[in-house]
Amino acid sequence: MRQGWTAFNIVSVIIGFSFLYLPIVLLVIYSFNASQLVTVWAGFSTRWYVQLFNNQGLLDAAWVTLRVGVLSATVATLLGTFAAVALTRYTRFRGRVLFTGMVYAPLVMPEVITGLSLLLLFVAIDFDRGFWTVTLAHITFSMCFVAVIVQSKLLSFDRSLEEAAMDLGATPAKTFLSITLPVIWPAVAAGWLLAFTLSLDDLVVASFTTGPAATTLPMKIYSAVRLGVTPEINAVCTILIAIVTVGVLSATLVNKRREVRRARESQVAFG
């Protein structure tokens, strides 16, 4: 089997990657454009970044988004982890299939419906819409993603570890904290990151459930773009892309380093 770089291969790779990354590259380039006009290149400049940091509206929106993201991801991780543990551990309770289905349903539910139903709920109970309603809404839809991730880890988890801990005298709560949680930790962390990301880029649910006092960054960007794309928006997006890239890269690096260390330890052990 030949696996060389044929012309066909090279062209396929170029087309594929262009398709994925050309829009992003363009966006990053134009964020450094000196011109006011988005499509006309007038030389390199960082003026839009400077202007961005003087735009109080955008900064406020970013701050709201960050707070909503951290809070909702944390609560969703807690709830999602408990749901996953309950669904994998107590397999013999009545209606387990129904519960499993109900936890996963929001995964496939159209966002518009999630947003609308939450809006109706908040209006019905006369809950003032704003920061807290957005946070609650984000918890609602992101906890099922956490549950799915944690559950897949728990399914491959060797139950005899927990039994061994209890056999050695640990109470069920102690067993969960000192054995189960450290072992499933990577999945819990991954769940938090996913929940945070989902919250960060949600537009639809947030638009339904927020009030005038709490505008999130995606909403701000969306409304700004409706009036025309400004280089400032390009700059915000470039910063977001940078944050995500750094996050993904550092997660990969940490993982890689752990693997290398593990391999080295095994090598020391077995000569």
Added chain:
Amino acid sequence: MKTKSLGSVRKSFSPWTDPDAKPFIRFENVTKTFDGTAAIDDLSADVYEREFFALLGASGSGKSTLLRLLAGFETPTRGRIVLDGEDMTGIPPHKRPVNMMFQSYALFPHMNVEQNIAFGLKQDGMAKSERNDRIAEVLKLVKLENYGRRKPHQLSGGQQQRVALARSLVKRPKVLLLDEPLGALDKKLREETQFELTDLQYELGITFIMVTHDQEEAMTMADRIAVMGDGRILQIGTPPEIYEAPTSRFVADFIGTVNIFDGTVTARNGDRLKLETGAGHLLEVDANEESVSRARSGEKAAYAVRPEKLRISAKELTGPNVLSGEVWEIAYIGDMTSFHLKMDDGKIVRVSMVNASRESPVQLTWHDRAWVSFDPDAGLLLAN
């Protein structure tokens, strides 16, 4: 009383023969059902203090369930388990004075060897200095003094097995439960470890209950073996009793290899019975004490005899208890040679011959005619 001299091992430890001895663990009519099917079916048994007790059976025989019931991971549907005079019903696993060594070892991957062993002691709130003494002591016992800082994935399979053992012993439980303790080791290591474990058990004086599917392992290590099938104990006995005096066809067949001749009792002369097999062979056999009362003239009976208790010959033999057949398979194993003879009625009879000298008195090859003979007391009668 024939059973007294079975096998070649004289036992000095045998509380089960003493009617005054108090059982340490009692299973009283224990039943465990999963979704309506009984994994353990009305089982009763006694285990004595300091005993090495083996539960032997095929997978699905209920042996692991019995162990998990004792550890507290499962609760009996009916019946109860009494340990050292204390009813275990309703006591959760973390409050039972038993520890278990798991088949998968279940070492905590995020803790090093010392932390793994310390875990159980920490739950009891033991002071750090005392804890460290106990850990050092138990690591010495399993010969892993220099491995305390290693993580489980840095250890070989044999070392992991020792850590699991150390972790389950460090709390000095009243009973140690071993679930297929040597199942994951290779053959050579397994044989070494078998003797190490028996020595350790003798030294520590802890009651061991082991689950295994390997009969050789059970025979080597255990004081008594309970042969299990379909959630019941079919027979409890010392290794020689189980091998030489099985009480049922299932046990005879399950332990080692056996030739079983089905037939009808035609005559009886004191303890000697005449048995006519379906193929027309006449056997003259001793009716051992249990079956004397059972086997009467005209009744169906089965005679079970082990391959090593048959003698094989290339020369024609006459008299009772002689069978002849064609040599169908030969396996030269070194310490012994195993023959499969095909009788005229198609039945295969297994004979094994110990190679006591380098030159064999019997020279046979495939498709030769051969004769086998045995003494009237070589095997035993089984009820059908």
